[in-house]
Amino acid sequence: MNAIEIFNLKRQFKTTIGVIKRQTKEVVAVDGISFDIQEGELFGLLGPNGAGKTTTIKMLTTLLIPSSGTATIMGLDVVKDAEKIRPRIGFIFGGERGLYWRLSGLDNLRYFATLYYVDVNIAKKKIPELIELVGLKGREKEKVEGYSRGMRQRLHIARALLHDPEVLFLDEPTMGLDPVGVREMRMTIRDLQSAKKTILLTTHYMFEADPLTLSRPVFFPISILLTVFAFVGFGVIIASLFILIPDFQRLQNTLEFPIYILCGFLFPIALLPGWTTPISYILSPYWAARALHGSAQGALEINQIYISWVMLIFFSAVYIIGSSALYRLVLKRARVDATLNTTG
Amino acid sequence: MKKRSVTNIKIFFEGAILSYRALFQWLRPATYIASKILAPLTMMIFFVFIGAYASGSNDASFYVIGNALIFAASSGIFGVTMSIGGERWSGTLPYLFGSPANRMAIFVGRAFMHILDGMLGVFIGFGWGVLLFELDLSQTHLIPLLLTIIITTYSTAGLGLLMGCVGLITRNVMLVNNTVFFSMLLFSGANISLETLPKWMQVVSIFFPLTRGIASTCLVVAGAGINEILPLLLEEFLIGLIFILVGFFLFSTFEK
Numbered sequence: 001m002n003a004i005e006i007f008n009l010k011r012q013f014k015t016t017i018g019v020i021k022r023q024t025k026e027v028v029a030v031d032g033i034s035f036d037i038q039e040g041e042l043f044g045l046l047g048p049n050g051a052g053k054t055t056t057i058k059m060l061t062t063l064l065i066p067s068s069g070t071a072t073i074m075g076l077d078v079v080k081d082a083e084k085i086r087p088r089i090g091f092i093f094g095g096e097r098g099l100y101w102r103l104s105g106l107d108n109l110r111y112f113a114t115l116y117y118v119d120v121n122i123a124k125k126k127i128p129e130l131i132e133l134v135g136l137k138g139r140e141k142e143k144v145e146g147y148s149r150g151m152r153q154r155l156h157i158a159r160a161l162l163h164d165p166e167v168l169f170l171d172e173p174t175m176g177l178d179p180v181g182v183r184e185m186r187m188t189i190r191d192l193q194s195a196k197k198t199i200l201l202t203t204h205y206m207f208e209a210d211p212l213t214l215s216r217p218v219f220f221p222i223s224i225l226l227t228v229f230a231f232v233g234f235g236v237i238i239a240s241l242f243i244l245i246p247d248f249q250r251l252q253n254t255l256e257f258p259i260y261i262l263c264g265f266l267f268p269i270a271l272l273p274g275w276t277t278p279i280s281y282i283l284s285p286y287w288a289a290r291a292l293h294g295s296a297q298g299a300l301e302i303n304q305i306y307i308s309w310v311m312l313i314f315f316s317a318v319y320i321i322g323s324s325a326l327y328r329l330v331l332k333r334a335r336v337d338a339t340l341n342t343t344g
Numbered sequence: 345m346k347k348r349s350v351t352n353i354k355i356f357f358e359g360a361i362l363s364y365r366a367l368f369q370w371l372r373p374a375t376y377i378a379s380k381i382l383a384p385l386t387m388m389i390f391f392v393f394i395g396a397y398a399s400g401s402n403d404a405s406f407y408v409i410g411n412a413l414i415f416a417a418s419s420g421i422f423g424v425t426m427s428i429g430g431e432r433w434s435g436t437l438p439y440l441f442g443s444p445a446n447r448m449a450i451f452v453g454r455a456f457m458h459i460l461d462g463m464l465g466v467f468i469g470f471g472w473g474v475l476l477f478e479l480d481l482s483q484t485h486l487i488p489l490l491l492t493i494i495i496t497t498y499s500t501a502g503l504g505l506l507m508g509c510v511g512l513i514t515r516n517v518m519l520v521n522n523t524v525f526f527s528m529l530l531f532s533g534a535n536i537s538l539e540t541l542p543k544w545m546q547v548v549s550i551f552f553p554l555t556r557g558i559a560s561t562c563l564v565v566a567g568a569g570i571n572e573i574l575p576l577l578l579e580e581f582l583i584g585l586i587f588i589l590v591g592f593f594l595f596s597t598f599e600k
Contacts, residue, residue: 086444097435100366111362115445
């Protein structure tokens with residue numbers, strides 16, 4: 001089922017220019033956008049400043065009435081069913097505002113829990129859990145004005161989760177955060193996605209809009225483990241070549257750097273001549289490098305990383321099985337030679 | 345349903361206390377004393393002496409009563425406006441509008457602490473009147489006086505709620521507030537007897553809160569009972585209610 005359905009959504013504003021001779025100008029903030037978001041999906045809305053991301057979020061969170069078009073959240077219309085939608089959604093706007101700075105983080109959460117009709121007993125249990133989830137334990141009784149920007153953003157997340165919403169709207173949640181804060185925020189978003197929340201995220205940054213990036217902490221260690229496997233397979237075939245080819249040591253020194261290049265460890269293979277590509281494709285370290293870069297930099301989509309892993313395992317297995325067969329063949333030949341020598 | 349009503353009451357009181365704490369906690373004891381005790385005193389001294397000089401009367405009670413109630417208006421208009429405008433300034437307004445909370449409980453809750461604060465201001469004003477200007481309260485009945493103070497503070501807070509809503513769409517609400525506040529000094533009969541005003545000004549004064557509150561307080565201080573002031577109090581209550589309803593209508597309209 002689709003959690004969010006938007007069809008031809010439009011929003012125009014009227015602005016005035018001049019003091020004495022006032023001219024009214026119509027500005028189109030959102031110009032007929034349409035998309036669907038499935039339940040449990042993390043959907044990134046990417047665009048520069050003024051692209052209409054925040055206006056879209058405001059319309060979806062019932063704060064702004066669309067000029068035309070339709071939008072539904074969990075099957076409810078954002079205009080007609082605004083009151084029914086509000087308890088089912090949570091939202092945060094980027095930046096530090098939106099909290100009562102002279103109150104403690106705990107008081108802020110208590111007040112917003114009341115505003116969302118969260119049962120007192122549930123709130124008593126839920127608020128400490130959320131404080132722990134967003135890493136504010138021990139600081140919750142301090143005034144928000146003493147919090148860092150990252151802490152305020154995390155308090156926003158806790159506030160948005162108080163009533164356990166099904167759909168979350170995060171408008172530039174990493175705005176103004178330092179790299180550590182950004183990483184923590186992404187991990188929190190990833191955890192929310194694991195909890196099957198539907199998330200609509202707006203951002204300026206391509207790497208943030210890519211859901212893969214949010215999942216990077218999981219993909220990267222797996223890619224490292226498989227890289228080890230790829231090199232074991234590659235090592236086995238090299239060892240076999242030592243057995244098969246006399247004086248392979250000299251040949252290895254000659255081949256070492258071309259292989260590094262063909263695997264894409266030193267620079268992207270796209271920079272190499274086209275005829276080298278098939279050679280790269282049969283090298284398991286190439287697939288390892290691809291998976292590592294993809295998961296570390298968010299340069300690949302999830303399915304491309306899966307493909308890299310499968311290819312890496314396949315070629316490593318081929319190397320190991322092939323080397324084993326080759327080794328057995330060489331051993332058999334050696335035995336035959338020995339037998340012939342003995343009988344001869 | 346019952347549970348929701350209980351939560352609405354909680355939203356009202358919790359919102360009242362927390363928003364007051366959130367937006368007015370800059371009022372340390374020293375600044376609070378200065379704004380609640382010293383500033384009203386200087387204002388009262390100013391108008392009492394000007395009034396006495398202009399009217400040639402030695403009886404300061406009219407000016408003391410008028411200015412004591414003006415303190416309630418000050419709290420009602422400026423406090424409530426800052427309370428609602430403060431939500432816009434702190435960026436919490438979208439989160440309030442985006443919540444399923446009862447709008448009336450949020451809206452009127454913002455005025456509650458300022459009504460209490462305004463009442464305290466009136467008592468302080470009366471205290472100064474008794475101490476410095478020989479205000480005679482020997483004929484005064486306590487209950488009618490309390491009722492008058494409560495209703496007058498409530499009606500001025502009603503105007504404050506309306507001003508607060510104006511603050512949601514204007515950048516400089518304090519300009520509007522100051523205009524309204526100084527108009528009240530003139531039209532409410534706090535410092536100039538309404539009978540001495542031109543006819544058109546007397547008509548305008550009907551539409552302001554506080555006018556009947558001041559008239560009622562003057563009667564109570566002179567020894568009037570509850571029956572004599574009841575029509576005035578009902579009118580004051582009604583005008584306060586009209587301001588609250590108009591304010592709430594604007595609040596709901598601006599939300600859209």
